[in-house]
Amino acid sequence: MNVEYSKKKPLSLQEHFVELRIRILRSFLSLIPFFVICWFFSDDLLNILRQPLKPFLKSTGGGLIFTAPLDQFMAHLQISFFASVFLSSPYWLAQLWCFISPGLYKKEKKLFIFFWFMGLVLFLLGTCFAYFVVFPIMFSLLMNFGSGVDQPFITIKNYLSFITRFIFILGLVFEMPLILVFLCRGGMLSSGFLKKYRRQAILILSILSAFITPPDILSLFLLLLPLIGLYELSIWLTGFFEVKRA
Structure with missing residues (x-):
């Protein structure tokens, strides 16, 4: 029994590269509207990320500090970018699927969709586990360590770098x-x-x-x-x- 990859005429190598370039360009362009939306809500997004540490920042009224004029602006830029990548993921993942699916058998397509869906679920479970379980306990231990004489003055730059890296790593670890x-x-x-x-x-x-x-x-x-x-x-x-x- 003959099993065809696709009903469409096979593309040449050059045509594959052209299609890949177009789909990558579309994926990057899809970030723009999401980035603009996330930029307007960047204060709310930062408040969400700040919540696990906020109870321990009494000396600064629950806020983080910045030591350079651009720190706060760059923090909003960073969080808006990460959020836009996440929110636009259905579109650029669909672009990826449209590129590779013509070269897959029907059984392979089902398997790919299963792995893609489970990968997304496991990554989200890892990020939620980090935010709702690990961070509250970890910050409670670290912020209450010592005699209590020293006060935390944590910069927004260092905190965002730490928390985004930790969330991303734990999301990847849950892909095991x-x-x-x-x-x-x-x-x-x-x-x-x-x-x-x-x-x-x-x-x-x-x-x-x-x-x-x-x-x-x-x-x-x-x-x-x-x-x-x-x-x-x-x-x-x-x-x-x-x-x-x-």
């Missing part, structure tokens, strides 16, 4: 089950392999957690426990797909 399932489906790993080297994997996850979190044991375990849970979920998912494939 998806990556492991993908490797197992490609024949590079198996559920038996993941079970056999569970202890070594937990050690690696512990080291990773120590690098990501501040140097306190509670923050480390706060991140390590869900990572172990995600690893166990990966074992179950890979086993499920292996049985289904058999």
